[in-house]
Amino acid sequence: MTGAEREARSFGRYLLGRAIDQPSVRLYSRYVTDDDCSDRDGAIVAFAARHPWSIAALDAALAVTRPDAPLRRRLLFLAAILETRPQWCDAFLPRERGPAYVITAAGIVLRAALCALAGFALLPFVR
Amino acid sequence: MTRYDAIVVGSGCTGAMAAQTLVERGASVVMVDAGFLPRHAPAVPPETFVALRRSDEEQSRYFLGSDLDAARYRPVGAGAQFTPPRRYVTEGVAQWLPVRGDGFAPVESLALGGLGCAWGLLCGVYSDAELGRASLPSAAMRAAYQTVADRIGISGAAGDDARPYTYADLSGVQPPVPADPTAAAIAAAYARRRAEVRSLGFHLGRPALALLTQERDGRGATQLRDMDFYADGERAAWRPWMTIERLARAGNFHYEGNAFVTHFREDGDGVEAVAVDVRDRTQRRIAARRLVLAAGTLGTARIVLRALAPSAALSLLCNAYTYVPCLVPSRLGKPMPERNLSLVQMTLFHDPGGEHRDVAAGTIFSYRSLLLFRLLREMPLPVRDARTLMQYLLSAFAIVGIDHPQERSGGKGLRLVPDAGAPSGDALEISYALSDAERDAYDRRERAYLHVLRRMGAWPMKRVRPPLGSSIHYAGTLPFSQAERALHLAPSGRLHGTRSVFVADGSGFTFLPAKGLTFSLMANAHRIASALEFSA
Numbered sequence: 102m103t104g105a106e107r108e109a110r111s112f113g114r115y116l117l118g119r120a121i122d123q124p125s126v127r128l129y130s131r132y133v134t135d136d137d138c139s140d141r142d143g144a145i146v147a148f149a150a151r152h153p154w155s156i157a158a159l160d161a162a163l164a165v166t167r168p169d170a171p172l173r174r175r176l177l178f179l180a181a182i183l184e185t186r187p188q189w190c191d192a193f194l195p196r197e198r199g200p201a202y203v204i205t206a207a208g209i210v211l212r213a214a215l216c217a218l219a220g221f222a223l224l225p226f227v228r
Numbered sequence: 229m230t231r232y233d234a235i236v237v238g239s240g241c242t243g244a245m246a247a248q249t250l251v252e253r254g255a256s257v258v259m260v261d262a263g264f265l266p267r268h269a270p271a272v273p274p275e276t277f278v279a280l281r282r283s284d285e286e287q288s289r290y291f292l293g294s295d296l297d298a299a300r301y302r303p304v305g306a307g308a309q310f311t312p313p314r315r316y317v318t319e320g321v322a323q324w325l326p327v328r329g330d331g332f333a334p335v336e337s338l339a340l341g342g343l344g345c346a347w348g349l350l351c352g353v354y355s356d357a358e359l360g361r362a363s364l365p366s367a368a369m370r371a372a373y374q375t376v377a378d379r380i381g382i383s384g385a386a387g388d389d390a391r392p393y394t395y396a397d398l399s400g401v402q403p404p405v406p407a408d409p410t411a412a413a414i415a416a417a418y419a420r421r422r423a424e425v426r427s428l429g430f431h432l433g434r435p436a437l438a439l440l441t442q443e444r445d446g447r448g449a450t451q452l453r454d455m456d457f458y459a460d461g462e463r464a465a466w467r468p469w470m471t472i473e474r475l476a477r478a479g480n481f482h483y484e485g486n487a488f489v490t491h492f493r494e495d496g497d498g499v500e501a502v503a504v505d506v507r508d509r510t511q512r513r514i515a516a517r518r519l520v521l522a523a524g525t526l527g528t529a530r531i532v533l534r535a536l537a538p539s540a541a542l543s544l545l546c547n548a549y550t551y552v553p554c555l556v557p558s559r560l561g562k563p564m565p566e567r568n569l570s571l572v573q574m575t576l577f578h579d580p581g582g583e584h585r586d587v588a589a590g591t592i593f594s595y596r597s598l599l600l601f602r603l604l605r606e607m608p609l610p611v612r613d614a615r616t617l618m619q620y621l622l623s624a625f626a627i628v629g630i631d632h633p634q635e636r637s638g639g640k641g642l643r644l645v646p647d648a649g650a651p652s653g654d655a656l657e658i659s660y661a662l663s664d665a666e667r668d669a670y671d672r673r674e675r676a677y678l679h680v681l682r683r684m685g686a687w688p689m690k691r692v693r694p695p696l697g698s699s700i701h702y703a704g705t706l707p708f709s710q711a712e713r714a715l716h717l718a719p720s721g722r723l724h725g726t727r728s729v730f731v732a733d734g735s736g737f738t739f740l741p742a743k744g745l746t747f748s749l750m751a752n753a754h755r756i757a758s759a760l761e762f763s764a
Contacts, residue, residue: 116612128288132296160610168605174301176611181299181601185288190281193600193615195622198561206617213613 105130108150112179115156117192121183128182133175142171148227155223161213162220232258232482232516233762235501237489237531238733239263240342241746242753243522244468245376246732247475249757250520256480259472260514262324262338262506263485266316270294272459277597278566280455290458291599301605310346311457311598317345320506324488325527326650329642329658332546333695334702336526338488338506341469343524343700344746349465350572350591351382351436352743353396355584361635361739363708364752365719372751372758374398380466380750383441389426390433393577393587393743402441404434405452410559410594410626411573417685429580430680435572435591438466438747454597456570487512490652491534492519492729499728504651517762521723522732522753525702526642529735530656532706532715532723533644540715541643544660545704545740548632550674550693553606554686559624570597576628576680577743578673588673589742591629592686596622626686630677631699631742632670637663642705660696701745703734721756732756 102110109129113121138146145163149156149172156176163170184193233255236247243259250257270289273280280287292298293312310317317339325336337343353373356366377395383402384395395401407415418425418432425432440462441449447470448462456465463470475481487503494500499519503512521528529542576590595603600618603625607614618625639661647655662670678688706723709716716724717736723729732753734745741748 116615128296132299134300157610157612160612164608164610164614168608169301173605173611177301177601177605178296178299180604180611180615181292181599182288182296184599184601185281185291187282187285187287193619194278194281195564195596196561196619197563197623198620200561202561202620206620209613209617210609213609216610216613 103130104150105133108133108146108175109179111150111153111156112176113183115153116176116180116183117189122186122188125179125182125186129179133178138171145170145224145227146172146175157216158220158223159227160220161216162224165217229513229515231498232256232514234258234518234520234760235260235499235514235516236520236522237261237501238342238521238523238527239340239468239472240337240522240524241344241347241468242733242749243342244344244471245379245750245753246520246522246757247481248379248471249754250760251475251478251481253758254480255762258482258484258514258516260484260487260489260501260503261340262320262488263340263483264316264319264338265340266313269313269316272313272455274459274461275453276566277454299601313458314346317343324506324651325530326647326655327658328645328655329660331695332658332660332697334526334658334697335700336524340472340485341467344468347438347467347746348571348744349437349439350744351377351384351438351747352394352589353398354741354743354748355587357583357585358587358739358741361585362741363719363736363738365755368755369748369751372755373747375754376747376750377401379471380438381440381444381447382436382438384436385434388433389422389431390435390575390577392584393431393579393589394433394575395436401436405439405441405450405569407434408565408568408573408594409562410556410624411592413556413558414574414592414626414684414686417683421683425680425683428676428680429578429582431577431579432684433575435575437571439571440464450569452567452569454568454570457597484514487514488651489523489531491531493535494726494728509651517728518760519729520732520757520760521729525705525734526656528731528733529642529705530644530652530654534652534654536725537715538644541641542705542715543636543707544640544642544658544702545634545636545737546640546660546697547634547699547701547740547742547745548662548666548670548696549699550630550670550691552628552630552678552681552691553689554626554628554681555621555689556624556626556686558685561620562623564596564623568594568596576677578676586633587742588633589631589744590677591631593627593629595625595627628677628681628686628688630674631701632673633742634740636704636707636738637666639663662696701740703737703740703745706731706735707738708736720759730756730760
């Protein structure tokens with residue numbers, strides 16, 4: 102398995118909560134690029150791919166401080182690929198929800214905030 | 229060398245309208261155009277957006293492009309409508325039309341049909357006050373609007389408050405498509421607070437669109453597949469190439485493709501357009517009695533400057549544009565219809581004086597077919613959580629675009645500068661800065677919009693100001709002038725200082741109203757072509 106394939110599998114599981122299909126992995130590996138990726142950013146991407154537990158925290162912290170950081174660019178690139186695969190379309194098309202979902206939505210935002218705090222603490226140690 | 233009655237430079241909306249008028253008048257017409265074609269555009273099956281998403285294994289070809297280029301991160305700017313099937317619209321522009329200048333990001337095209345191939349189809353008739361400020365003759369333009377509407381076919385609502393600002397008193401307009409539920413929710417809130425909102429100078433209603441809702445002239449009605457940014461198998465949306473395709477069957481029309489016009493030369497009793505072949509860079513010369521420049525405001529400026537005054541500077545008008553993502557809480561978690569239109573759903577005009585003189589135009593879109601991942605990158609949340617939340621929020625999501633009218637003022641202009649790398653040997657240098665007074669005025673107006681949107685149940689999330697030039701509305705480089713002045717146009721469109729060169733695009737406008745420029749550009753092109761004299 103190449104580094105890009107490992108990355109795609111880790112990032113895919115983070116985005117969807119389950120293993121993603123081989124064609125999506127192949128597309129990601131073939132077309133992902135390293136535009137404007139400094140050594141520091143490369144280290145963050147590699148760390149996230151090696152330690153999947155850290156992706157949520159690093160992503161959340163970067164979403165606030167550097168939304169166009171290479172890690173997020175790669176996550177969004179894979180999200181675009183997954184969005185255009187029929188087997189994952191239900192994870193991206195609008196969903197009907199009852200009024201009580203507002204509470205769940207608030208919980209998601211709270212979780213994101215906690216992840217961001219964890220990410221701020223983690224980022225200085227990422228090598 | 230064949231000598232035509234008229235050369236039309238450019239195949240966009242204005243070139244197509246001018247050429248049709250000239251051909252119908254019996255003139256022999258040659259259209260000279262770079263004319264890049266969609267050779268590699270991916271085919272899109274005739275299904276709804278949702279059906280394609282659920283079934284087509286190959287959908288990434290048209291949603292993202294065969295190299296997945298559309299999936300790559302890009303800063304906010306113009307061009308969301310240039311989806312992979314329409315990417316050809318800007319092909320060759322970086323090479324053939326180089327631009328320099330900080331902070332101004334124009335969009336141009338060398339494709340067959342020009343920017344008209346990606347036009348949002350919004351039609352707005354300028355009021356008499358706006359026509360006067362733009363130095364356009366009211367009576368002739370009114371007649372021209374009707375002619376253009378009859379040619380391209382438009383649809384719109386008959387009895388709402390926006391009509392005076394959209395298609396006004398035009399006849400033969402087809403009924404509108406149904407409003408989607410988010411637009412309908414905003415309209416319902418507007419109806420409840422109509423007196424209050426109107427007292428603030430705002431008027432809401434359905435847009436007039438160059439989109440057929442009933443069959444006409446061999447074109448079908450829109451099937452509401454929510455794929456309007458990707459495909460149009462029915463030809464429901466008017467595009468300039470449709471007119472050119474029909475003109476090509478006339479004996480007095482010739483399309484000269486692969487030809488990039490650089491400049492012109494007048495001779496004894498006519499004019500010669502000098503062009504470079506975009507394939508092998510050989511030079512071509514085309515002669516005629518009259519030259520009609522319809523290369524777009526920026527393209528025409530290049531041609532005129534090269535021919536007459538390479539070191540001169542010209543003024544420029546461009547609508548400033550802001551967009552505002554909004555949430556309509558009453559739509560949270562509700563279903564979205566499978567059949568829908570991706571284009572403008574509602575228009576919200578701001579006319580504080582009620583005199584139709586200083587009108588800002590708001591356009592309200594729902595969002596689905598440009599895919600979720602573009603929204604995820606705008607959210608300050610981890611991608612995973614942004615995805616989950618946006619699935620919930622999307623049915624309540626609306627994007628409001630605000631176009632500001634623009635009058636002539638200092639600090640906005642362009643000139644040619646040498647560029648050894650460009651085929652023409654030059655680049656366009658644009659300097660365009662808003663004054664503090666303009667920024668304050670725009671800010672005040674936008675805050676008025678935000679207030680009214682909240683009153684109509686649409687909660688603004690933030691204001692996004694893309695780079696200047698993103699509105700893709702350019703005009704005012706060769707202003708109309710009754711007096712004979714260099715680098716100005718006579719009211720007939722004739723370029724002062726020439727006998728046989730006419731300009732049929734927006735170069736002459738002395739004011740740029742905010743109501744979608746294209747329909748007025750086409751009316752003006754028809755007006756100028758109608759009055760063109762062929763005698764010396």
